Amino acid sequence: MTRCLPLLCTTALIMSASAFAPSAHLSGASLPLSASATHGANTHTLAYKPDASGCFQHRLEALRARREEGTGSQTQYALVMVNYKLDKPLLERLWGNATARICADGAINRLYNLFETDEERARFIPEYIRGDLDSVEEDVRTYYTSRGSKLTRDTDQDTTDLQKCLHLLQTLDLGINQVIVIGAYGGRIDHEFSHYAILYKYPEANIVLLSQKRAAFLLKPGTHHLYDTHMGPMCGLVPLGSAVRNVETSGLEWNILGKEMSFSGLVSTSNQFVSSPVSVSTSDPVLWVSEVHSDLQPKVK
Numbered sequence: 001m002t003r004c005l006p007l008l009c010t011t012a013l014i015m016s017a018s019a020f021a022p023s024a025h026l027s028g029a030s031l032p033l034s035a036s037a038t039h040g041a042n043t044h045t046l047a048y049k050p051d052a053s054g055c056f057q058h059r060l061e062a063l064r065a066r067r068e069e070g071t072g073s074q075t076q077y078a079l080v081m082v083n084y085k086l087d088k089p090l091l092e093r094l095w096g097n098a099t100a101r102i103c104a105d106g107a108i109n110r111l112y113n114l115f116e117t118d119e120e121r122a123r124f125i126p127e128y129i130r131g132d133l134d135s136v137e138e139d140v141r142t143y144y145t146s147r148g149s150k151l152t153r154d155t156d157q158d159t160t161d162l163q164k165c166l167h168l169l170q171t172l173d174l175g176i177n178q179v180i181v182i183g184a185y186g187g188r189i190d191h192e193f194s195h196y197a198i199l200y201k202y203p204e205a206n207i208v209l210l211s212q213k214r215a216a217f218l219l220k221p222g223t224h225h226l227y228d229t230h231m232g233p234m235c236g237l238v239p240l241g242s243a244v245r246n247v248e249t250s251g252l253e254w255n256i257l258g259k260e261m262s263f264s265g266l267v268s269t270s271n272q273f274v275s276s277p278v279s280v281s282t283s284d285p286v287l288w289v290s291e292v293h294s295d296l297q298p299k300v301k
Contacts, residue, residue, distance in 0.1 A: 005014040020139050046155055055223045057277075060215060060230035062180050063294045068282060077101055077178040080165045081126070082195070083135065084187040087212045088114055089296045091182060093208070094210075104161035105131030107183055113139045128152055130168050131161040160194055166202055184209040196287065200241040203285060208269075212296055216289045225277035226288065232273040235290040237280065239263055244284040251278035261286065 050056050061075040079098035081091075083106040086204060091114070095101065101109055103126045109130045115121040125147045129136065132155045145151060154164040162181065167178060184195040199207055199218040209216045233292075237247065243262035253272045261267065280288070 001161070004124040019198060048221060055225050056220065056223060056225050056286075058226045058231075060292070061209075062097065062178070062208070062210070062291040063230045063288045063292070063296075064097075064121075068273075073232075075177050075178050077180050078102065078169055078174070078176045080104060080162065080179055080181045082162050082181060082183040083107040083110065084183040084185070084191070086110050086114055086183050090212045091124070092184070093294075093296060094180060097175055098180070100128070100169070100172065101126040102128040102130055102165045102168065103149075104165050104211050105129070105133060106135030107134065107161075108144060109137050109140050112137075112143065114269060122147065125149055128165075128168060130154065130165045133159075160198070162198055163194065163201075165256070166198070166205060166207075169205075179207045180210050181204070182211065185214065196240055199287065200285060210292070212294075213292055214290065215292050216287060219280055219282055219284055219286050219288050221284055223258060223279065223281045224288075225279055226275045226290075228276040230292055230294050231274075232289065232293070233287070234270065234272050235278070236271050237261065238287040238289060239286045241268065244282055244286045246281075246283040249279060251275040266272065 006168075049280065062077055076099045076279070077097075078100040080093050080102050082104045086107070091111075099261050108126070108129050115124070121143075125144060125148055125258070128150050129141075129144060130152050130182070132298075133141075133151060133153050137153075139152070143292045152168055154167070156164070166179065169179065181195065181274065185192060195209055196216065199209070199216070203220055234250070239248075239261040240263060243260065243265075243289060245260055247261050248257055251274060252268075253274050254268065256268060258267075259266055267284055280286075
C-alpha cells in the first residue's frame with residue numbers, strides 16, 4: 001500500500017510569499033545568509049555544505065544531551081524563538097549548547113512566562129531580542145535588558161520577525177552552521193506557512209523548525225543521509241515550494257524511485273524509516289518532515 005499521495009486540489013494555496021502573513025510578507029532577494037540583501041555593514045556565511053563524501057548528513061545533533069566541555073561538535077547552532085508556545089523541556093535541552101539565542105519580538109514574553117520563579121528565569125537570558133518590538137511588554141523588556149539582553153529594532157514591514165532574526169545572524173561572526181527555530185508550529189496557519197516559506201527563501205541557512213514532536217527542514221539538491229537517532233519513525237517528503245523533477249530514496253517503507261513530485265501530484269506522506277540512514281537524492285529543493293524522538297519523550301513504537 002503506497003503512502004505517496006496525489007493531492008487533487010491546490011488552487012486555494014498560492015505559493016507566493018505575500019500570501020503567507022497579513023502584516024509582513026516575505027520579500028526581497030532569496031537570501032542565503034551569505035550574499036544579496038545586507039542588513040548590516042558586515043555579513044558572514046552560514047554554510048550548509050555536504051561532507052567529504054559529497055552527501056549532506058542530518059542527525060538532529062542539537063537534541064543530544066548537553067556535551068561535556070571540550071568534546072565539541074561540528075554543529076554550531078543559533079537558537080531562535082518565535083512567538084508561539086515554547087516547549088520547556090526542549091528549550092532547556094537546546095539552550096546550553098546553542099552558540100547564540102535570539103527571541104523574535106513577542107516570543108520574549110512567552111519565554112518570561114515559561115518560568116515560575118526569577119531564579120529559574122535568570123538561567124535563560126537570550127543575547128538578543130529582535131523585531132519591531134511592538135509586542136514586547138514593558139516589564140519584560142526591563143527584566144531582560146537589565147540582565148544583558150540586547151534589543152535590536154527592525155521596523156521593516158516587508159519582513160517577518162523570523163527573517164529579522166536571520167538578518168541579525170548574518171551580521172554576527174559566530175561560526176554558526178545551523179539555525180534551530182522553536183515555537184514555529186501551531187497557532188495561525190498563515191504564520192506556520194510563512195515559516196515553511198523561510199526554509200525555501202534561505203536554503204543555505206540550514207534552518208530546522210523543531211518541536212518535541214516534529215521537525216521540518218529543506219533538502220537542497222543533492223544526496224542526503226537522514227539518521228533515526230532523533231528522527232522517525234514517521235516521515236514524509238513534501239514538494240511545497242515548487243515541483244521536484246526527480247527524487248530517489250532508499251531506507252523508507254515506501255521508497256520513491258526516480259519520480260517527479262509536485263504539490264498537485266505526488267507527495268510522500270505517512271512514510272517511515274525501515275533502515276538508517278535514509279537516503280534521499282533530489283534534483284530540486286524538497287521539504288523533509290519527520291516525527292522527533294529523544295529522551296525528552298518516549299520513542300514512538
